[in-house]
Amino acid sequence: MVPIAACVAEASAAYHVEQAKIAAIMQNGLPAGVERGGRIGPMGIPVQWLPVFEMMGMQSADVVDDACENIFAGTWILAYVASLQDAGVYGGGSYAARPVHISAQVAERRRAWSQVVQRAAALTGVPAGLIDAVITVESGYQPRAVSSAKAIGMMQLMPRTAAMLGGDPWDAEQNIFMDSRYLAQLARQFNGDLQLTLAAYNAGPAAVTRSGYRIPAFTETRGYVPKVLSLYSSLQQ
Template sequence: MKLRSSPPSPRLSPASPASPSRRRSERLSGAAVLLGVLAFCLSLCPGRAEADIYMYTDEQGVTHFSNRAAADPKFKLYLKSPERRGASRGSVTPSPPSDRSLDRFTRYDAWIRQAATLYQIPEELIRAVIKVESDYDPRAVSHAGAQGLMQLMPQTALRMQVRDAFDPREAIFGGTRYLRVLANVFNGDLDLTVAGYNAGEGAVMRYGGIPPYEETQAYVTRVRTYYARYRATRDATNASIEP
């Protein structure tokens, strides 16, 4: 998954073609993500519909999502999406014993790389989300109940097939899967994907952009800042230490 850094509105590009054997594996993963999206959308709180979700499956068996049909006739209406009023997850309070050792910044490298490859999300973006969400503390818990490295709410963890959000590997794969879902829904727009991770995709659809929540706006800025730092240096520890 590559990010175009030059345009003013950065986007996460679609997945590249894969071999037949890998495509078969991706179809299975795609089916899991599809079920995750369906469960996510159906579970949003009731309310007036603010945006629809469109979908089509290409010739390689890869499922694409969009929050607008645009001019492409391949996209068909998939689900009416109700609004999800601002759902702030609150600040993170690490659960004791909190891990403050510097090696935590590189401890999960292998799993981050694997998740990045599987879901074709930039490795640096995954690291940035982990940094901002939990500061690499696998036992972190927010006041609202978000858990683990990527601060998954219990319902989101369930949709993303995460059995234990405090398990670092499960948290990384579940959080990255959720980023993939959001990137598909928002046509690869980086800022909307990140905003959706914090505030929920319903809020992003409702406002037609980053919601006017102070927490979410600050969150997007912080994730973008660390994303740039991880891209600029291969030393994850140095990039993770607060400036």
């Protein structure tokens, strides 16, 4: 059996969460395999999170019964909540379900581009709310955004994908139209499965197929999919 301290250290390194924060959550946790008040295990994870972990390829029984798996799952939630806050989405408390909010600056840009998003939705069949959520997560509606991986613009279009689609990714409207078409292509490839579509958008379709048509075991992708889904459910137009 792996010592709990080693599990905490590994989870901390994997998700870039301070060990002290993990330890603070565990002070109010439960023994592995124990559920009380709708919470489970050393990190006291709410049972409502179990379907999310199943979607990510983690077995609910492992999260419930294995202390290390519970610590990894709970640490992932901490990292996920922190990523929402970094994107301008506020949620106080480590695991609490609450309304999603965006910053005033992002909200203003979102309104300014809403008609373009609606046109892209009409042309591609991708829901406007989904396009909206992807743009919010990818760039916060910043047309000149460039990632460390050289992804470009509103929807962070990779140059190779832009060349495949044809168009100018530096043109903000074209960027939205091109990437909305790409989302539509991925949705067809993965039979309308929204989780796999978003995972493929983030990590590439080959990564999803290599993972047995499950969300790849990449920290970024496992955070990205539920983040977009949360925004999609809250920001639908």
